[in-house]
Amino acid sequence: MIDTKEFARRRKHLMQDMGKDSIAILPTALEQTRNRDVTYPFRPDSDFLYLTGFWEPEAVLVLIPGREHGEYVLFCREKDETQEIWHGRRYGQEGVIEHFAADDSFPISDIDEILPGLMENKNRVFYTMGIHSDFDQRLTGWVNQLKQKVRMGVNAPGEFVALDHALHEMRLYKSATEIKMMKKATKISCAAHRRMMQACRPGMYEYQLEAEFIYETLSQGCRSQAYPAIVGSGKNGCILHYTENSEPLKDGDLVLIDAGGEYQGYAADITRTFPVNGCFSAEQKALYELVLEAQAAAIEQVYPGNHWNAPHEAAVKVITRGLVKLGLLKGRVDRLIKDEAYKQFYMHRTGHWLGLDVHDVGDYKIDNEWRMLENGMVLTIEPGIYTGNNRKIPKKWRNIGIRIEDDVRVTRNGYEVLTAAAPKSVAEIEAIMACSKSVQARAKAKAKAKAAVGKKAVKKIASRKTAVKKTVKKALKKAVKKKTVKKQVKKKAASTGRKKASRKKS
Numbered sequence: 486m487i488d489t490k491e492f493a494r495r496r497k498h499l500m501q502d503m504g505k506d507s508i509a510i511l512p513t514a515l516e517q518t519r520n521r522d523v524t525y526p527f528r529p530d531s532d533f534l535y536l537t538g539f540w541e542p543e544a545v546l547v548l549i550p551g552r553e554h555g556e557y558v559l560f561c562r563e564k565d566e567t568q569e570i571w572h573g574r575r576y577g578q579e580g581v582i583e584h585f586a587a588d589d590s591f592p593i594s595d596i597d598e599i600l601p602g603l604m605e606n607k608n609r610v611f612y613t614m615g616i617h618s619d620f621d622q623r624l625t626g627w628v629n630q631l632k633q634k635v636r637m638g639v640n641a642p643g644e645f646v647a648l649d650h651a652l653h654e655m656r657l658y659k660s661a662t663e664i665k666m667m668k669k670a671t672k673i674s675c676a677a678h679r680r681m682m683q684a685c686r687p688g689m690y691e692y693q694l695e696a697e698f699i700y701e702t703l704s705q706g707c708r709s710q711a712y713p714a715i716v717g718s719g720k721n722g723c724i725l726h727y728t729e730n731s732e733p734l735k736d737g738d739l740v741l742i743d744a745g746g747e748y749q750g751y752a753a754d755i756t757r758t759f760p761v762n763g764c765f766s767a768e769q770k771a772l773y774e775l776v777l778e779a780q781a782a783a784i785e786q787v788y789p790g791n792h793w794n795a796p797h798e799a800a801v802k803v804i805t806r807g808l809v810k811l812g813l814l815k816g817r818v819d820r821l822i823k824d825e826a827y828k829q830f831y832m833h834r835t836g837h838w839l840g841l842d843v844h845d846v847g848d849y850k851i852d853n854e855w856r857m858l859e860n861g862m863v864l865t866i867e868p869g870i871y872t873g874n875n876r877k878i879p880k881k882w883r884n885i886g887i888r889i890e891d892d893v894r895v896t897r898n899g900y901e902v903l904t905a906a907a908p909k910s911v912a913e914i915e916a917i918m919a920c921s922k923s924v925q926a927r928a929k930a931k932a933k934a935k936a937a938v939g940k941k942a943v944k945k946i947a948s949r950k951t952a953v954k955k956t957v958k959k960a961l962k963k964a965v966k967k968k969t970v971k972k973q974v975k976k977k978a979a980s981t982g983r984k985k986a987s988r989k990k991s
């Protein structure tokens with residue numbers, strides 16, 4: 486748990502950025518209907534959560550630097566015996582003062598009467614427009630209400646400032662406690678990835694691997710997934726955001742799993758790709774080791790002072806070079822990079838910020854330049870290769886989807902991989918999946934049989950072709966014969982006709 490002191494520090498930091506004569510207003514997320522009277526599990530807005538640690542719906546945070554009766558005001562639901570019997574406990578006004586260190590608290594149902602008063606004589610309102618259109622309108626209404634009181638000596642705020650910008654800069658740098666939370670999320674998620682590798686068998690369904698993941702993360706305290714899991718086997722691995730997870734796992738295919746648990750609001754984001762039967766085929770291994778090499782090169786670029794795009798550039802270089810070596814791309818490496826030829830196999834970027842949101846907040850560029858990596862930032866490194874149904878490459882390379890993703894923290898002098906406990910080398914994966922000699926032998930025999938069948942098929946086609954040729958020749962000969970016969974008949978007829986005519990004449 487993050488303690489109330491850390492939340493207080495964050496609010497203080499933000500209020501210092503805001504300055505006096507300003508007010509910040511931040512509603513939490515809206516509850517969303519799933520169907521009829523069933524709602525989706527509630528998840529607070531990440532900015533709201535970052536500043537309060539408060540998980541109840543229907544709450545609004547207000548920060549007023551320098552307010553005499555308290556700078557931190559929290560609007561929330563009132564205590565209600567009946568509601569609490571039906572729907573669960575509520576902290577209420579006294580509860581949030583006691584447990585969440587609010588200076589002052591009011592019922593959310595009174596916000597229309599109270600909030601305009603708190604905005605009086607403030608010049609600037611820090612608020613994020615465009616998330617809740619409904620709340621945007623109410624806020625405009627409150628400001629207009631104040632404007633009508635100008636003759637009574639009331640000043641309405643004249644300036645709206647984007648709250649998210651200042652806040653997102655803060656969220657980009659993770660505190661020691663936040664790193665602790667993220668380590669817990671990643672540790673649990675790594676265990677869940679190992680569990681899937683051990684459980685995987687040909688004939689299982691993709692969703693059954695997802696079930697293993699949910700079981701492990703939920704039972705270890707991740708109350709939610711950070712995002713819906715992607716479990717794509719075979720050609721489904723080439724669909725970047727595949728979430729149907731509905732197909733059977735085939736012997737000889739790879740399965741790509743992008744899944745992460747959420748712990749106390751913090752996300753893990755891990756991708757592993759492994760063979761369904763536990764043993765990589767030659768082609769799968771060649772591509773897999775290429776992605777792994779690209780990932781290692783990208784991770785080496787994570788250190789303070791290096792720019793955001795350096796890991797991506799490193800990954801692109803390794804992947805392009807490797808694809809040329811394997812014959813899947815043709816041309817000069819530097820030219821292929823310049824022309825972005827690698828994009829037909831590697832079409833996404835190498836990573837993103839990670840934190841309370843899986844694609845966490847924070848700018849990637851400052852003044853149009855890639856931003857520098859700094860101590861305390863956390864990012865993912867996730868190169869991949871997706872051959873898809875690419876007709877320009879030999880069949881044996883097609884429909885292979887591979888991504889390897891780790892969560893990496895920038896440290897004072899380099900990096901720390903938070904997700905190292907999820908196996909990723911070929912040897913580690915084959916070991917944990919107990920890739921056995923029998924599976925390997927079976928796979929080899931299968932490949933051989935496939936090749937033999939292939940040869941047979943080619944022979945068959947060839948023999949069929951010659952057969953076709955023969956019949957065509959025969960038919961032609963026949964036709965020619967017929968024609969000549971016909972011609973002869975015609976000739977004969979003509980000549981006898983002429984003879985008859987000449988006879989008549991004479």
Ligand SMILES: [Mn+2]
Nearest residue numbers: 754865867890
């Ligand atoms: Mn990711």
